[in-house]
Amino acid sequence: MTGARIREIRTQRGLTVAQLAEAAGVSTGLISxxxxxxxxxSLETLRKIAKVLQLPLFSLFQEQDTxxxxxxxxxxxxxxxxxxxGITYSRISPGHGRLEMLKGHLPPGGYSAVEPWSHPSEECVLVLEGRLIVEVSGVQHDLSxxxxCYFHSSLxxxxxxPGDTPVDFVIAVTPPSY
Structure with missing residues (x-):
C-alpha cells in the first residue's frame, strides 16, 4: 500500500526511481x-522520501476519504x-486535512530520531504516561x-x-508535514 502510493506520487511528479533515490540519499534498489x-x-527513509516528494510523511499512507x-x-x-x-506512532486523525494527530510510544531509553530534525509545521505534544524529554534547538524540556510543550517544528x-518505563504521548501537527 505505501509502496504503491510512493510509486503513484513519484510518477505524478515525473521522477524516475533513480531520481527519487538520489534526491532521498537511498539506493535505487531500496526504492524499487x-x-x-x-x-x-524505515521511518527515516520514509521521512527522506516524503521530503523529496514535498509531502507530509503520513500522506504516504493517506486515505482518500474526505x-x-x-x-x-x-x-x-x-x-x-x-x-x-524504538518509537512507534499511530495516526489518530483521519489522514486528510490540515491537522495531524498522532499517538506516540517510546520504550525506556528510546528516541524519535538520532539527530534532531525539522519540518515546516507547528507541533504540540501532551504526555499521557511516563516522562518525556522534548529537545528543541538543543534545549531539553522535561515533561511529566x-x-x-508547543513549538515551531521548523526548529x-x-x-x-530518559526513564526506565515506557512513555506515551499525543502529538498535534499543523499543517501535516514531513
Missing part, C-alpha cells in the same frame, strides 16, 4: 523494493514504527504526565525517553 512491496522502509466526520477506531489506526530509537527537535 519499497514500491513493489518487497520491503518496509468525509466531514471521521471515526478512527483504535484497532484500525495506521501504525509506523522505527527500528532505530499531563505536561505539554530542530526530537523526543527522548
Amino acid at each position: 523494493q519499497v514500491e513493489r512491496g518487497r520491503t518496509d522502509p 468525509k466531514a466526520v471521521s471515526v478512527i477506531r483504535e484497532n484500525n489506526r495506521m501504525l509506523v514504527a522505527s527500528p532505530v530509537g 504526565v499531563g505536561d505539554s 530542530p527537535h526530537r523526543y527522548l525517553n
Whole structure:
C-alpha cells in the first residue's frame, strides 16, 4: 500500500526511481523494493522520501476519504514504527486535512530520531504516561504526565525517553508535514 502510493506520487511528479533515490540519499534498489512491496522502509527513509516528494510523511499512507466526520477506531489506526530509537506512532486523525494527530510510544531509553530534525509545521505534544524529554534547538524540556510543550517544528527537535518505563504521548501537527 505505501509502496504503491510512493510509486503513484513519484510518477505524478515525473521522477524516475533513480531520481527519487538520489534526491532521498537511498539506493535505487531500496526504492524499487519499497514500491513493489518487497520491503518496509524505515521511518527515516520514509521521512527522506516524503521530503523529496514535498509531502507530509503520513500522506504516504493517506486515505482518500474526505468525509466531514471521521471515526478512527483504535484497532484500525495506521501504525509506523522505527527500528532505530524504538518509537512507534499511530495516526489518530483521519489522514486528510490540515491537522495531524498522532499517538506516540517510546520504550525506556528510546528516541524519535538520532539527530534532531525539522519540518515546516507547528507541533504540540501532551504526555499521557511516563516522562518525556522534548529537545528543541538543543534545549531539553522535561515533561511529566499531563505536561505539554508547543513549538515551531521548523526548529530542530526530537523526543527522548530518559526513564526506565515506557512513555506515551499525543502529538498535534499543523499543517501535516514531513
